Amino acid sequence: MSTNDKYDFGMIGLGTMGRNLLLNMADHGVAGAGFDKDATKGAQLEKEGTGKKVKGFSEVEPFVASLNSPKAIMMLVPAGKIVDEVIEELLPFLAKGDILIDGGNSHFTDTNRRVDYLESKGFHFFGMGVSGGEEGARKGPSMMPGGDKEAYNVMKPILESIAAKVDGAPCVTYIGPGASGHFVKMVHNGIEYALMQLIAETYEILRNGLKLSDTEIHGVFEKWNEGRLQSFLIEITRDIFTYKAEGTDHLLVNDIKDEARAKGTGKWTSQEAMNLETPIPSVDSAVSMRDLSKYKSLRTTASQLYGHSDALAVDKDAFLAVLEEAYFFSMIITYSQGMHMLSKASTEYKYELKLNEIAKIWRGGCIIRSTFLEQIYNAYSKDTNLEHLLLDGDVKDLVLGALPGARNVIATAVSAGIAVPAYAASLSYFDNFRTKDMPSNLTQAQRDYFGAHTYALIGKEGVFHTQWMPK
Numbered sequence: 001m002s003t004n005d006k007y008d009f010g011m012i013g014l015g016t017m018g019r020n021l022l023l024n025m026a027d028h029g030v031a032g033a034g035f036d037k038d039a040t041k042g043a044q045l046e047k048e049g050t051g052k053k054v055k056g057f058s059e060v061e062p063f064v065a066s067l068n069s070p071k072a073i074m075m076l077v078p079a080g081k082i083v084d085e086v087i088e089e090l091l092p093f094l095a096k097g098d099i100l101i102d103g104g105n106s107h108f109t110d111t112n113r114r115v116d117y118l119e120s121k122g123f124h125f126f127g128m129g130v131s132g133g134e135e136g137a138r139k140g141p142s143m144m145p146g147g148d149k150e151a152y153n154v155m156k157p158i159l160e161s162i163a164a165k166v167d168g169a170p171c172v173t174y175i176g177p178g179a180s181g182h183f184v185k186m187v188h189n190g191i192e193y194a195l196m197q198l199i200a201e202t203y204e205i206l207r208n209g210l211k212l213s214d215t216e217i218h219g220v221f222e223k224w225n226e227g228r229l230q231s232f233l234i235e236i237t238r239d240i241f242t243y244k245a246e247g248t249d250h251l252l253v254n255d256i257k258d259e260a261r262a263k264g265t266g267k268w269t270s271q272e273a274m275n276l277e278t279p280i281p282s283v284d285s286a287v288s289m290r291d292l293s294k295y296k297s298l299r300t301t302a303s304q305l306y307g308h309s310d311a312l313a314v315d316k317d318a319f320l321a322v323l324e325e326a327y328f329f330s331m332i333i334t335y336s337q338g339m340h341m342l343s344k345a346s347t348e349y350k351y352e353l354k355l356n357e358i359a360k361i362w363r364g365g366c367i368i369r370s371t372f373l374e375q376i377y378n379a380y381s382k383d384t385n386l387e388h389l390l391l392d393g394d395v396k397d398l399v400l401g402a403l404p405g406a407r408n409v410i411a412t413a414v415s416a417g418i419a420v421p422a423y424a425a426s427l428s429y430f431d432n433f434r435t436k437d438m439p440s441n442l443t444q445a446q447r448d449y450f451g452a453h454t455y456a457l458i459g460k461e462g463v464f465h466t467q468w469m470p471k
Contacts, residue, residue, distance in 0.1 A: 006068045007033035007055065009158065012086055013076035014041035014056065017130065020137035021162065026052035028161040035063040064093040072155060074101040087114065096122035099151045103130045105265050108186060111179035115147055124151035129185020131366035132164065140164030142366035143172040146181025164365025171361040176351040183345055184358060190269025190283040191338040192367050195233050197286035197422040198330050205323060209312040209418050214251050217241050220320060229328060231370030260290040278344040280337040281425035289421055309417035325405020326423060332399055333426035335376060336389040343387065356380035390433060
């Protein structure tokens with residue numbers, strides 16, 4: 001513990017995440033100073049940290065002066081120009097060798113730029129993805145630091161102390177050079193989008209397809225969370241179906257508008273996957289459905305024009321069993337797409353990512369933690385050069401076991417007019433992934449026909465063009 005009113009670590013941004021991370025650090029003997037222009041947030045930090053060595057500041061200069069050297073400061077502020085503004089405000093008070101950490105959801109290309117800029121001025125800087133929400137920040141998040149390894153090694157004891165632990169192992173590891181930490185967090189968020197969409201589609205099937213009551217829906221998610229689908233997102237979904245609106249006898253979830261918001265990280269994942277030419281259609285469909293949800297008035301008009309979906313004519317208990325298979329299958333496909341994107345980015349950007357270590361730190365603390373991540377960790381530990389998760393033998397057996405359920409659920413739902421875009425995207429991705437000869441030869445012929453874009457031929461070197469019709 002530091003003495004003489006000096007602090008070991010500085011936090012800029014004392015919102016929920018920043019404040020709780022500082023309190024987490026204080027629990028582990030790290031004296032923390034926090035800065036926020038809103039003085040009430042500094043006061044809240046001190047109130048919640050009664051008995052701990054934490055202090056809030058609302059002016060930059062005394063905040064920085066209160067830190068031991070070399071100074072270590074984390075920014076937890078909204079992504080974009082605010083990060084750059086905070087950096088410029090800090091620089092006059094920093095000395096060469098001081099450490100800056102961007103713990104927000106910055107776009108990785110912005111992090112690349114900041115790495116170069118701050119290194120040129122003699123400062124250490126790294127970008128770090130932080131996942132786990134309010135509870136994770138306070139009790140143990142999953143953290144994905146990438147960039148300046150020397151700076152990470154200085155911070156490693158603190159970060160390992162506050163991280164979530166699984167089997168005694170901290171859920172933080174050095175990810176790689178440059179902006180790799182923020183890139184991995186971006187993909188994490190894309191996977192999160194897809195899993196949330198799959199759960200929403202499951203809810204739609206349970207509510208409007210099987211006509212289950214809220215209590216019965218709670219029971220489904222409760223049962224799922226006790227088996228192979230155990231995960232943070234299934235767990236909180238279970239809990240949501242017990243929470244009643246204050247002063248009422250009905251569930252709060254039924255009062256919430258069906259217009260989903262987003263902060264953009266899912267969209268970034270889809271955009272970057274397209275830049276890398278690495279398909280992640282389960283994520284793409286989730287992003288699209290959040291966007292479609294915002295068109296409430298259009299959807300309301302269309303529902304009057306076209307009618308509603310039908311109830312499913314199935315045996316409920318039997319269908320719930322295949323629905324569990326369908327979710328398990330689609331969950332595997334979602335993680336597989338995300339891991340493949342990381343693999344491609346690792347090669348493209350020379351990140352040298354250790355996919356087994358990434359799966360390992362996602363097992364606890366983060367929003368996409370699940371029992372299945374143990375299987376992913378094992379697959380990439382057995383074969384560090386595994387090109388795709390679906391090529392692992394153990395994963396293959398799980399996929400084949402759940403595949404009939406996925407086909408059953410998707411066909412049944414689509415026939416009844418129930419939208420299952422993430423389920424369907426997952427299955428279509430798998431069916432094309434396992435196809436030796438896709439129909440893309442026709443696409444190439446069409447491109448050559450209308451645009452002279454040329455094509456390659458089986459068993460022949462070179463590129464070719466055909467005049468398909470006489471001029």
